[in-house]
Amino acid sequence: MxxxxxxxxxxxxxxxxxxxxxxxxxxxxxxxxxxxxxxxxxxxxxxxxxxxxxxxxxxxxxxxxxxxxxxxxxSRQRHLVHTLETVRAWRLLDAAGIEAAVFKGIPLSVLTTGRPDARGAGDVDLLVRPEAAAAAHRLLTTTGWALHEQGRIEPGMWAWRHVLRWGHTLTYLGAGADVDLHWRLDAMPGAQPDTDALLARRTTVEVGGTRVPTLAPADAFRHLAGHREGWIWLRTLVDLRRLARDPAVFGQELPVPALTSLAAARATVGLPDAVPGRVLAALDRIPDATLARARAHHELPVAIFGGAGTGREVRNGMASVRRPRDLQQLAVTLVLPPHAALPIRSATAWGGVPRAVALRTRRLVSRR
Structure with missing residues (x-):
């Protein structure tokens, strides 16, 4: 480009x-x-x-x-399928008594514009409590979705426990639309509110004639601003500007990663008049070099970054440290991140950890 x-x-x-x-x-x-x-x-x-x-x-x-x-x-046919799969996935969990919210995708489009087709189709993102992740996994894998081929893990395995504790999402492939199952919005505990609070504050929007729960506007705003994809597509920055039209989303102090995304939005798609002066002053303090990195991401010809997000995850993680658990999370991300456990089929840590470390070491060496 x-x-x-x-x-x-x-x-x-x-x-x-x-x-x-x-x-x-x-x-x-x-x-x-x-x-x-x-x-x-x-x-x-x-x-x-x-x-x-x-x-x-x-x-x-x-x-x-x-x-x-x-x-x-x-994209209309894909959008229709995405709508049907969004409703189907949420209804599966709801019928099983699993409290969930659907975020990003079509619910975000309705939340920000009132129209389901104002942004393109994508995955179905579900948020459940960590203790409900295993039940949600079983529901998804028995109704047409399957974990990515590199992630054939099941509840009871060491890898499942490692991913559940230190990760925040698993991806399930489907014929109509893929599902990203989240039990936290970010692997770093201090980066986002806990899941119980998010579900307690959720609102509803209409998707395909069904009232579907989704994140409250302030939570959707904080998530998108702090999300590692914030610099990749202008569409995400468009979502941020639309959410920022509501002054209520600025009720809490924003962490540095979120301010960085807002600064990138201001430099590209602009920000609405509703952004408070104190936030604009904070954006003025974002270094020019950081905005130059955001610009470099935007100029890349394709939006496929594979595992390259780890560097930004670490930077965001360091900026999001709020408690000792965050420091533990950062250490695990550096040494044995959750995705390193996905190919490992072992019931215990005794068998799983050495295999995962060996596999990660080989991959790191092969990249040199």
Whole structure:
């Protein structure tokens, strides 16, 4: 992706969001940026729905609008399947008496815009209490979902216990939509509120004709701002700007990772007028070098980073340390992170730990 295409996309997205907020906007000329480069940037940053909805006000040329409309039309079937799978996954847990919330995805779209199709389809993210994770796992794996091939673990194995204690999510592959099962919003305990508090504060939105519980706006905002994907897609920063329209989301002090994401949002898609002055002053203190790293992420041609998130997870973890348990978590992340246990099939730590350490060592050596 060219720097010019990213700059143009940021101007278009910022103007489209301003129009959502009721402001009058002027057309944004493409200038010297080829239409193909702009459309590649739109795909990369997952914002065709936003630009297509404001194409007339933005003054986009007809050939660009046709491609945007085709992108949106092409995702409608996937969006329908995503809706059905979101409702199905939540109903499975609810019928079994497992208290859960569905976040990101379609619920976030409804929460921020009132429309289920305002952002593209993706995975189904479920949040349950840690003690309910095993029951949720059994439900998912007996109704069409399966753990990723590198994660054939089951409750009772050492790896399951290691992942449950030190991790926060497992991914289940499905024919319609994948499910990310979370028992915490972040592996670092101090980074996000505990699950009991999140579930107690949850709200509901309508998805596919069903009232589905989701995170309260302030919790959704804090999660997205602190999430390790915050620098990868403009779509996440769009979500942050939409959530930041509610002054109530700034009721608590934000940690450094969250402020960094907000600073990246301000530098790309802009922020609404509702952001308090004290928060803006904190954003002014984010180093330019940090924003330059965010910009470098945005310019990457593809949004696939594999395991490369570990470095940022460690940086975020250090910034999120609040208690001794956080220091333990940081140490485990460095030595034997949860994902290192996923391929290990052993009932006990005596057999599991040496195998996981050996496998991790081989992988680290092979990367050199």
């Amino acid at each position: 060219t720097a010019a295409a990213l700059d143009l996309l940021c101007r278009l997205v910022s103007s489209a969001l301003a129009a959502e907020e009721g402001r009058t906007i002027a057309p944004v000329p493409l200038g010297e940026v080829p239409a193909r480069d702009l459309l590649d940037a739109v795909r990369r940053h997952r914002v065709p729905e936003l630009l297509a909805s404001r194409a007339g006000e933005l003054g986009l040329p007809a050939d660009v609008v046709r491609v945007l409309d085709a992108m949106v039309a092409g």
